[in-house]
Each structure stands twice: as structure tokens, then as C-alpha cells.
Amino acid sequence: MTITRRTLVLAAAGAATLAASAARAQAPAAPAVAPAAAAPRFVQPALPYADTALAPVISQRTVQFHYGRHHAGQYAALNRLTENRFYATLSLEQIVRRASIIPEDQAILNQAGQALNHDIYWRQFTPGGPKVASGALLARIDAEMGGFAKLKTDLLASANALFGSGWTWLVQNADGKLAIVNTPNGNNPLGRNQTPLLGIDVWEHAYYLDWENARGDHVRAVLDELVNWSVVAERLRTS
Ligand code: MN
Numbered sequence: 001m002t003i004t005r006r007t008l009v010l011a012a013a014g015a016a017t018l019a020a021s022a023a024r025a026q027a028p029a030a031p032a033v034a035p036a037a038a039a040p041r042f043v044q045p046a047l048p049y050a051d052t053a054l055a056p057v058i059s060q061r062t063v064q065f066h067y068g069r070h071h072a073g074q075y076a077a078l079n080r081l082t083e084n085r086f087y088a089t090l091s092l093e094q095i096v097r098r099a100s101i102i103p104e105d106q107a108i109l110n111q112a113g114q115a116l117n118h119d120i121y122w123r124q125f126t127p128g129g130p131k132v133a134s135g136a137l138l139a140r141i142d143a144e145m146g147g148f149a150k151l152k153t154d155l156l157a158s159a160n161a162l163f164g165s166g167w168t169w170l171v172q173n174a175d176g177k178l179a180i181v182n183t184p185n186g187n188n189p190l191g192r193n194q195t196p197l198l199g200i201d202v203w204e205h206a207y208y209l210d211w212e213n214a215r216g217d218h219v220r221a222v223l224d225e226l227v228n229w230s231v232v233a234e235r236l237r238t239s
Contacts, residue, residue: 041088044075045119048126057221058125062209070205071118074186078111092116093190100191113186117167120199129228137233144178152223154180155200159219162202168219170198172237197235198227 051063058066078095082088087095087105092112099109133141133148145151151170158180159168166184171194173179178197181189189196200219207218 040075040079041082042075042078042092042115044072044115045122047122053127054125054226056210057218057225058207059210062207065209066201066205067118067122071115071122074111074114074118078108078115081108081111087112092119096188096190100187109191110186113188113191116188116190117186117196117199117201120196121201124198124228124231125226126228126231129230131225131227131229133229133233135233137229137236140178140236145180151180152220155198155223156216156219158182159200159202160216165203168200168202169194169196170232171196172235176237195235195237198232 047063047067051067052060054063082095087099087108090098092115095108095112096116099105099112132138133151138148141148141151145154155168155170159182162168162182164184166182166187169181169183169189171179171181171189174193179194181192181194182202183189183191200222202215202219207215211218
């Protein structure tokens with residue numbers, strides 16, 4: 001076995017440190033990390049509507065817990081975990097792509113993934129938009145997913161079939177085609193080279209205060225009453 005600098009680093013400092021070192025080594029000129037007293041590197045986006053705007057499908061109380069505690073807590077944890085690390089120089093999307101293939105960084109993936117998942121989630125419920133897909137997105141749904149009604153039926157079935165905590169997604173694959181996938185825990189489709197277009201949170205914290213164990217009824221109401229399909233359409237890649 002050839003002794004390289006990397007194996008020496010591994011022997012000396014362990015795999016987690018190696019991952020960070022390798023990450024830094026690949027960066028031509030990593031910017032200096034901000035001092036600890038500076039503002040947080042990652043900032044939770046403001047909710048783009050009042051916390052009452054999604055009721056009764058998602059109550060004010062659920063939004064207060066879900067956005068104000070769970071999602072906020074993920075940003076706080078991500079800032080702690082990435083402090084003084086190369087990850088602090090990346091975007092959320094870049095962190096998710098990288099940490100998805102580095103097993104030692106699962107803890108960072110959990111927090112970055114959930115921070116990003118919930119960014120996607122809240123924004124797609126922006127009130128005032130169309131409750132149905134149209135235009136180029138609808139044409140693709142008709143051609144590739146069997147129509148809009150079937151898309152919603154299949155998203156609901158996928159959400160109901162998810163065991164444990166996770167997310168149901170409408171994604172766009174690398175080849176441009178639409179698909180429905182589930183991801184476990186805090187994973188995001190970007191980690192599998194898929195673009196997330198619509199994300200349904202199937203963690204119990206997303207619905208239990210309002211719907212108790214009726215996950216399917218909650219997901220059906222989200223799809224029928226909350227999704228702003230203009231926001232979903234904006235996420236479609238054209239290349
Ligand atoms: Mn959630």
C-alpha cells in the first residue's frame with residue numbers, strides 16, 4: 001500500500017477530519033471563516049405569509065412549532081455543526097450534494113437537508129397562486145405522469161406508503177423526466193441528483209396536532225388546497 005498524505009492524515013486524525021481536509025484540499029481558495037461573534041452563516045428565510053395563512057389545513061399552532069421550533073432549530077444546529085468548517089463556505093444545496101456522499105457527515109446532511117427541505121416546503125404554499133398546474137408543467141405532467149389528477153393520487157399513495165419519517169417529492173431526474181420519490185429522514189433529492197419540485201413533509205410533526213394519525217387526509221388537503229403550482233413550475237429545469 002502506498003503511503004500518501006491522505007492515509008497519514010487518516011491514521012493521525014480520523015475519518016471525520018479527513019473528510020474536512022479532503023474538502024478543503026479540493027477548494028482552490030477557501031475563504032476565511034467568519035469569527036464566532038459574527039451573524040449566523042445560514043439564516044432561516046422569513047415565512048412568506050402570516051402563520052395563520054395555511055389554516056385550517058395547517059393550523060397556526062402547527063406553523064409555530066414547525067417553522068418556529070423545528071425548522072429554526074435545524075438552522076441553529078447547522079450553524080453549530082459547520083462552524084469553522086469548509087461546509088460554511090457552501091450553499092445549502094452544495095452542502096446537501098456533498099454530505100450525501102460522505103457518510104461521516106450524516107449529521108450535517110440531516111440538518112442541512114431539513115433546512116433546505118423546509119425552505120422548499122414553506123415557499124410552495126405561498127397563498128394566491130393557482131391550485132392546479134398549467135402551461136409547460138401541466139403538459140409534462142400529462143405526458144409523463146398520467147395527468148394532474150393521477151399525479152396527486154400517486155403522490156398521496158407514495159406519502160401513505162412511506163414508513164417512518166421522511167418526505168414525498170415530485171422531482172425532475174437528471175434526464176429531465178418527472179418522477180415521484182420518497183426520501184428518508186432529512187434527505188433531499190439533490191443527494192440523488194434529482195431536482196425537487198414539490199416536497200410533502202410526512203414527519204408526524206407536520207400534521208399530528210391538526211390531523212392526529214390521518215396522514216392521508218392531511219396530504220390530500222395539502223395537495224388540493226395549499227400548493228401554489230406557480231412556485232412548483234418555477235422550479236422546473238429547462239435544460
Ligand atoms: Mn418538518
